[in-house]
Amino acid sequence: RKKVTVNTIHRLHQKRTPITVVTAYDYPTGMIVDRGQCDICLVGDSFAMVALGYESTASLTMDEMLHHCRATARGCKKAFKVADLPMGTYQLSPEQALASSFRVIKEGHMEAVKMEGGAEIAESVRRITQAGIPVMGHIGLTPQHEHALGGFRVQGKTAKKAEKVLTDALALQAAGCFSLVIECVPGPVAAKITSLLNIPTIGIGAGPDTSGQVLVIQDMLGVFDRFMPKFCKIYGQFGTAMSQAIHQYVTEVQDRTFPDPQQHTYPMASEEELEEW
Numbered sequence: 443r444k445k446v447t448v449n450t451i452h453r454l455h456q457k458r459t460p461i462t463v464v465t466a467y468d469y470p471t472g473m474i475v476d477r478g479q480c481d482i483c484l485v486g487d488s489f490a491m492v493a494l495g496y497e498s499t500a501s502l503t504m505d506e507m508l509h510h511c512r513a514t515a516r517g518c519k520k521a522f523k524v525a526d527l528p529m530g531t532y533q534l535s536p537e538q539a540l541a542s543s544f545r546v547i548k549e550g551h552m553e554a555v556k557m558e559g560g561a562e563i564a565e566s567v568r569r570i571t572q573a574g575i576p577v578m579g580h581i582g583l584t585p586q587h588e589h590a591l592g593g594f595r596v597q598g599k600t601a602k603k604a605e606k607v608l609t610d611a612l613a614l615q616a617a618g619c620f621s622l623v624i625e626c627v628p629g630p631v632a633a634k635i636t637s638l639l640n641i642p643t644i645g646i647g648a649g650p651d652t653s654g655q656v657l658v659i660q661d662m663l664g665v666f667d668r669f670m671p672k673f674c675k676i677y678g679q680f681g682t683a684m685s686q687a688i689h690q691y692v693t694e695v696q697d698r699t700f701p702d703p704q705q706h707t708y709p710m711a712s713e714e715e716l717e718e719w
């Protein structure tokens with residue numbers, strides 16, 4: 443498999459081949475996503491919740507993000523590596539957004555950044571892309587705006603609200619985004635936005651008519667089960683499998699069937715050594 447770049451993403455979009463994205467947040471998950479032949483590996487700030495146990499993504503710091511970016515980058519060789527800018531590290535000004543993006547590339551070893559928001563961040567997107575850093579947008583349900591949105595709820599359900607999502611999408615495209623995550627909007631809204639854009643849309647809870655799909659790794663593998671949105675499909679119950687494996691080990695240690703004296707144990711150098719000992 444060849445290294446995935448922005449050019450690969452562009453080609454997939456032109457050929458109407460769905461673009462695949464899965465999140466990762468450390469060395470093993472970066473490797474797992476890469477070996478699964480995903481096009482894009484996204485260090486999404488959702489790891490604040492699914493891997494660090496925070497209540498929301500709001501408390502995630504840039505240093506925490508960079509720490510996890512570096513670990514993910516060490517495991518992920520072929521997929522295109524994108525990372526979220528944490529809340530508060532890009533909204534102050536285009537200069538702050540650019541400075542944060544440089545950190546994600548230089549210290550986090552990522553290849554692109556993702557930012558939540560619409561027309562209001564267009565100027566920042568312009569500055570970052572002009573500096574040579576690809577930007578992925580994120581519209582619809584934007585978890586960093588949880589309190590302003592009144593919780594995690596479907597966006598753009600009326601024609602008027604859908605129009606606002608479309609306006610934001612067009613502004614982000616004009617500002618230079620190479621792709622756009624559309625989260626939790628009705629299928630027809632994502633479909634129409636996709637058909638009106640020249641850049642690929644990556645849907646999550648946005649129906650089948652986007653240019654690609656993204657899922658959060660802990661959700662799709664059945665590891666994080668505090669809550670599960672309607673749009674998530676679970677491809678494996680690995681949380682249960684891991685707990686069962688741990689419990690089997692606990693039981694075997696307690697009843698002394700592990701470790702096995704031959705299979706899991708080192709012998710001495712020779713019978714003579716054993717006798718002398």
Ligand code: KIV
Nearest residue numbers: 465486487488623656
């Ligand atoms: O943080 C994240 O995992 C994301 C994806 C859901 C797009 O932003």
Ligand code: NA
Nearest residue numbers: 486487488526
């Ligand atoms: Na995110």
